[in-house]
Amino acid sequence: MSNRLPESLSAIQINALRNSTPQLWLNPELGCPEASPEKPDVQEIHIAEARLQRFAPLLATLFPELNESKGIIESQLLPVRSLASTINPLGGHTFIKADHALPVAGSIKARGGIHEVLCFAEQLALENNILSSIDDDYSKLLESPAQQLFNRYEIAVGSTGNLGLSIGIIGAALGFRATVHMSVDAKAWKKARLRKRGVTVIEHNADYGAAVAAGRTQAETDPFSYFVDDENSPRLFMGYAVAALRLQQQLDNAGIRVDNDHPLFVYLPAGVGGAPGGITFGLKALFGNAVHCFFAEPVQAPCMLLGMAGKAGSPPVPVYNAGLHIDTDADGLAVGTAAQWVCDAVRDQLAGVYTETDDRLYGHLAALHEKENIQVEPSAAIGCSGPGMLNTTVGRQFLETHQLVTKLPHATHLIWTTGGSFVPDSEYKRYIQKSIEKSNPKVS
Numbered sequence: 001m002s003n004r005l006p007e008s009l010s011a012i013q014i015n016a017l018r019n020s021t022p023q024l025w026l027n028p029e030l031g032c033p034e035a036s037p038e039k040p041d042v043q044e045i046h047i048a049e050a051r052l053q054r055f056a057p058l059l060a061t062l063f064p065e066l067n068e069s070k071g072i073i074e075s076q077l078l079p080v081r082s083l084a085s086t087i088n089p090l091g092g093h094t095f096i097k098a099d100h101a102l103p104v105a106g107s108i109k110a111r112g113g114i115h116e117v118l119c120f121a122e123q124l125a126l127e128n129n130i131l132s133s134i135d136d137d138y139s140k141l142l143e144s145p146a147q148q149l150f151n152r153y154e155i156a157v158g159s160t161g162n163l164g165l166s167i168g169i170i171g172a173a174l175g176f177r178a179t180v181h182m183s184v185d186a187k188a189w190k191k192a193r194l195r196k197r198g199v200t201v202i203e204h205n206a207d208y209g210a211a212v213a214a215g216r217t218q219a220e221t222d223p224f225s226y227f228v229d230d231e232n233s234p235r236l237f238m239g240y241a242v243a244a245l246r247l248q249q250q251l252d253n254a255g256i257r258v259d260n261d262h263p264l265f266v267y268l269p270a271g272v273g274g275a276p277g278g279i280t281f282g283l284k285a286l287f288g289n290a291v292h293c294f295f296a297e298p299v300q301a302p303c304m305l306l307g308m309a310g311k312a313g314s315p316p317v318p319v320y321n322a323g324l325h326i327d328t329d330a331d332g333l334a335v336g337t338a339a340q341w342v343c344d345a346v347r348d349q350l351a352g353v354y355t356e357t358d359d360r361l362y363g364h365l366a367a368l369h370e371k372e373n374i375q376v377e378p379s380a381a382i383g384c385s386g387p388g389m390l391n392t393t394v395g396r397q398f399l400e401t402h403q404l405v406t407k408l409p410h411a412t413h414l415i416w417t418t419g420g421s422f423v424p425d426s427e428y429k430r431y432i433q434k435s436i437e438k439s440n441p442k443v444s
């Protein structure tokens with residue numbers, strides 16, 4: 001294997017990658033439709049939303065926490081004035097999209113993961129005449145013929161933690177057998193939480209890509225096993241994309257306009273790419289050029305940066321090629337190689353990718369706690385660097401090229417926080433302790 005990096009990267013960009021220095025990379029293929037020849041169908045977003053609506057009464061029965069929302073899994077859009085004073089030097093409005101508190105799974109994975117398991121359950125029930133059509137009564141899925149059918153099937157997934165939680169929880173709740181292949185980065189409490197729910201957890205002493213590959217191989221030999229393939233899943237992607245429809249409504253309710261004079265900047269934590277990719281795809285379908293989406297990654301795991309800097313239709317370069325080792329506490333983003341499918345889907349839509357150090361993530365984690373009383377895991381804090389990244393030399397270049405400088409006072413910045421509400425108190429205290437240590441380095 002050669003250690004080649006994408007040819008489009010400059011020497012400065014490559015140095016920053018190799019030295020784990022934070023940087024903002026701008027996508028040269030933004031706005032070039034030919035960069036993304038095989039675009040997913042926008043109609044699929046509405047199909048996914050309709051499916052989530054069909055299942056809503058059933059989900060409200062399974063998860064009492066969804067009673068109030070009548071079975072819709074959604075997070076709040078929160079204005080953050082106090083936090084804005086420390087993280088947003090550009091002005092305008094600042095909001096948090098609070099997926100760290102998404103019900104049922106406690107992370108953004110509740111969107112894609114649950115949608116994919118519902119797709120599979122619906123398909124099985126229709127094929128086996130348990131449901132006569134999609135207009136049938138979905139409460140039948142909890143009765144014994146459906147439950148006997150579902151129990152014959154295993155749902156398997158490879159995960160750094162949160163996707164496993166999401167798939168394990170919904171899979172077990174619907175009566176499937178669930179198996180989660182965990183990468184070495186997965187936190188002990190995430191594994192324990194799943195085992196308590198009867199989910200089989202298989203630990204791999206290897207990275208996320210290897211855990212996915214192991215799970216995929218095992219599932220292939222078993223016709224009663226359905227593998228949720230995070231590296232190649234339109235069903236996950238479309239579940240995530242539905243977030244855009246929901247956000248549009250929430251912005252509207254908050255009186256926030258989004259159009260060419262009122263740009264929206266969105267900062268999305270990225271692992272393998274499915275979640276931020278799906279959301280970008282959805283937002284671009286709704287807001288077009290008025291929305292500017294940036295992915296955010298740890299300096300030690302910039303797999304989407306490398307994937308997006310590569311060529312359409314070619315396999316993404318792994319971060320190991322830049323001498324990196326995925327040495328990060330941001331387990332939700334600890335991915336070595338991006339999903340090629342996702343890179344190709346958003347190649348003409350993504351504004352850029354920035355990287356950030358773990359030290360800064362801990363600083364944001366503490367600021368979210370102190371200023372807004374919001375509890376996130378390290379991965380979920382990375383969006384807070386977004387507005388500051390746009391205020392760098394490279395960021396200013398982006399704002400000027402797209403004639404955004406004069407529009408900044410009317411702009412909205414959206415920090416997408418993606419996980420944290422399930423973090424045990426003892427673990428969260430350790431995060432806060434770490435953030436204090438990092439902000440006051442001991443003098444020796």
Ligand SMILES: *Cc1c(COP(=O)(O)O)cnc(C)c1O
Nearest residue numbers: 162271272273274275332418419
């Ligand atoms: C999975 C995850 C992401 C990113 O999603 P990908 O689909 O892997 O890109 C971001 N934040 C958290 C907390 C996650 O668990």
